[in-house]
Amino acid sequence: MNMALQIRQEGNEQRFINLKESIEDYTHIKGEIKTGIEDSERIEYQKKKILRELNGSEKDWKNYKWQLQNRFTKVEDIAEFLRFSGSERDEIKAVGKRYRYAISPYYMSLIDPENNMCPIKRQSIPSISELDDKGELDPMDEASWTPEELITRRYPDRLIIKVTNLCGMYCRFCQRRRLIGERDTHVPKDKLENAVEYVRANKEIRDVLITGGDAFLLDNETIEWLLSELRSIKHVEIIRLGTRTPVTLPQRITGDTELTRILKKYHPLYVNTHFNSPMEITNESKEACEILADAGIPLGNQMVLLNGVNNNKYVVRKLNQSLLKIRVKPYYIFHPKTVKGTSHFWVNFEEGVAIMESLRGRTSGMAIPTYIVNGPKGLGKTPILPNYLLYLGSEKAAFRNWEGKYFEIENKV
Ligand code: SF4
Numbered sequence: 001m002n003m004a005l006q007i008r009q010e011g012n013e014q015r016f017i018n019l020k021e022s023i024e025d026y027t028h029i030k031g032e033i034k035t036g037i038e039d040s041e042r043i044e045y046q047k048k049k050i051l052r053e054l055n056g057s058e059k060d061w062k063n064y065k066w067q068l069q070n071r072f073t074k075v076e077d078i079a080e081f082l083r084f085s086g087s088e089r090d091e092i093k094a095v096g097k098r099y100r101y102a103i104s105p106y107y108m109s110l111i112d113p114e115n116n117m118c119p120i121k122r123q124s125i126p127s128i129s130e131l132d133d134k135g136e137l138d139p140m141d142e143a144s145w146t147p148e149e150l151i152t153r154r155y156p157d158r159l160i161i162k163v164t165n166l167c168g169m170y171c172r173f174c175q176r177r178r179l180i181g182e183r184d185t186h187v188p189k190d191k192l193e194n195a196v197e198y199v200r201a202n203k204e205i206r207d208v209l210i211t212g213g214d215a216f217l218l219d220n221e222t223i224e225w226l227l228s229e230l231r232s233i234k235h236v237e238i239i240r241l242g243t244r245t246p247v248t249l250p251q252r253i254t255g256d257t258e259l260t261r262i263l264k265k266y267h268p269l270y271v272n273t274h275f276n277s278p279m280e281i282t283n284e285s286k287e288a289c290e291i292l293a294d295a296g297i298p299l300g301n302q303m304v305l306l307n308g309v310n311n312n313k314y315v316v317r318k319l320n321q322s323l324l325k326i327r328v329k330p331y332y333i334f335h336p337k338t339v340k341g342t343s344h345f346w347v348n349f350e351e352g353v354a355i356m357e358s359l360r361g362r363t364s365g366m367a368i369p370t371y372i373v374n375g376p377k378g379l380g381k382t383p384i385l386p387n388y389l390l391y392l393g394s395e396k397a398a399f400r401n402w403e404g405k406y407f408e409i410e411n412k413v
Helices: 003-022 024-032 040-054 064-069 086-098 105-110 119-124 189-201 220-231 257-266 283-294 313-325 349-359
Strands: 158-162 207-211 238-242 269-273 299-304 328-334 370-375 380-383 389-392 396-400 406-410
Touching (some): 024 313, 040 105, 313 349, 328 349
Antiparallel strands (some): 396 406
């Protein structure tokens, strides 16, 4: 072998050793960060226990209406499955008077009662920290960006319609907790009609996001009516639905094939969902996402960065890689909003930027969402990136790559 080739090959070998080493930490730790699929035996055990307690059957479990009717709304019932101290019970009762809670039996089955730091428990069981008054009820000032009841419009070509306050589970970090109220209420039809008329009258609107609460908790008839109305408007190019049911109530999709049959009639249609923890990726949530994907609906995930749930670079990498395996594209990571009653979930920007830095290069671009901060009072989604562009001049631009290596490229056409 000639000397130059031998040196080059030795260089390549070292190069591949370096690549392997750059993810060695994650390779070792990823087995310890379990998905719900990897922890399915424990979840199945909890499910059986819950079914016994509720006197329900396997058939009931698959019925989303049964899941909704049997949501856990009393601390005494939850205490059958989780260990609470006397003070914890009192705290949950105190928080419940201000912010209601309701947890589907399915989501309850994901909680690990042995783990006090369980990310599922943290998202669903009230914490005394919610009584901390830091923050605002409506930091995004949605109320001022409402040209018509139910509509929030912050951008020129798109808007959202909030169609219900109902959710499979009331997330403890919810940005719209002010709208959750004391009772489950769907929006009256005449208000929905007015919202549709607003879209019809504003020809620049090409993208409509139906959300809530949870858009999939409208009944099928109303979903069909709303989609057909919006589809009849020529300038509406795409329709998106925001739902956390694949995460908190997958039976809405797996147990009701009619819903998917309706959705697939109104393409191009997109679904944004909201997984925050690898533990939320279960056999049932996988089935729900696959049913939607098989119906030709692209799925995107909007994770919220939450202290004690996913503010860890390995957890986020595992979540994003696992989402791709169930055909969901990681779309956004939202910096938490300063919503009153959620301050125990807040993280600082350094943590978010470090997580983004840890993803780039170490996993495929498909597994890297955009990290977003929402500007206060409706200033809109603003991306946050680690800085890769070090210099931009008329002659050249200078960069660093994911490994911190410096390079320059001529800035000429
Ligand atoms: S599903 Fe969405 S709207 Fe409903 S409580 Fe959770 S975060 Fe809020």
